[in-house]
Amino acid sequence: MTEYIAGLASTTAGVRLTPKRRQFLTLYFGEARQNPTEACKLMGIPRADVAGSHYKVALAKVIEELQLKSLEVGLLSAQEAMRQISWLALHASSESNQLRALELVIKVHGLLTDKVSLTLDRKQLEQDMANVMANLKQDVGDARLVGSQSHQDER
Numbered sequence: 001m002t003e004y005i006a007g008l009a010s011t012t013a014g015v016r017l018t019p020k021r022r023q024f025l026t027l028y029f030g031e032a033r034q035n036p037t038e039a040c041k042l043m044g045i046p047r048a049d050v051a052g053s054h055y056k057v058a059l060a061k062v063i064e065e066l067q068l069k070s071l072e073v074g075l076l077s078a079q080e081a082m083r084q085i086s087w088l089a090l091h092a093s094s095e096s097n098q099l100r101a102l103e104l105v106i107k108v109h110g111l112l113t114d115k116v117s118l119t120l121d122r123k124q125l126e127q128d129m130a131n132v133m134a135n136l137k138q139d140v141g142d143a144r145l146v147g148s149q150s151h152q153d154e155r
Helices: 002-006 019-029 036-043 048-058 060-072 078-091 095-108 122-154
Strands: none
Touching: 002 019, 002 060, 019 036, 019 048, 019 060, 036 048, 048 060, 060 078, 060 095, 078 095
16 A cells, blocks of 8 residues: 555545645555554654544545545455445545445345355245145145136036
8 A cells, every 4th residue: 555655646536745745645544554543653743643534634635535446446345445445435525435345245245146045944935836736736636626616517
């Protein structure tokens, strides 16, 4: 991710990336494990809690873009990826990013598949089929009786 951040354009997602902002992003996605206060502490910024909030708000669109990019290139563990995707599906700043994240969540959970998982008890299935066949034979036999009686009544 560090190389990717270093290679970002000076303006990304409509946000100007200064060297300090790049440093924040590198630490935020690296050693600080996406904790803005920790990233600011690592940068040596006083009042890291306030500065962290400021950086996170100022860089929200860039952070969102980088989160999506990291998911696409597989830089995260499966569990971390699902956490990120779920967060983006609920909190992304644009509807298109929310939809992309939601689509990934749906795919991961297999909600858009035509495959159906089915477990059958063969003995129970054979018994149910035998009952259906017996009922069907009974219904056909009853229908023949009713039909022959009505035919005799007509004569």
